[in-house]
Amino acid sequence: MVKHLMLPPLQLIPGALAELFAQTSATGVITIADRYGLMAAIFEEDLAEEERQAIDRILRAVCRGLLRPVDELSAVLG
Secondary structure (H helix, E strand, O other): OOOOOOOOOOOOOOOHHHHHHHHHHHHOEEOHHHHHHHHHHHHOOOOOHHHHHHHHHHHHHHHOOOOEEOOOOOOOOO
């Protein structure tokens, strides 16, 4: 018998998408935490148009190689 796990709902923190866009633009990388935040944003039903455009810009930057996915939890600016 297969048990179904109940996962907590993803919920976007207010202002998180703007911060995600700024951080990825500044560092040139998209971290594991950034990708999780992006996933939460994508599942959000009530996004403003500017937020949807920010998601599109981030995804296009990854596809074009302008943002490099890294296997780290966070990017440290130094």
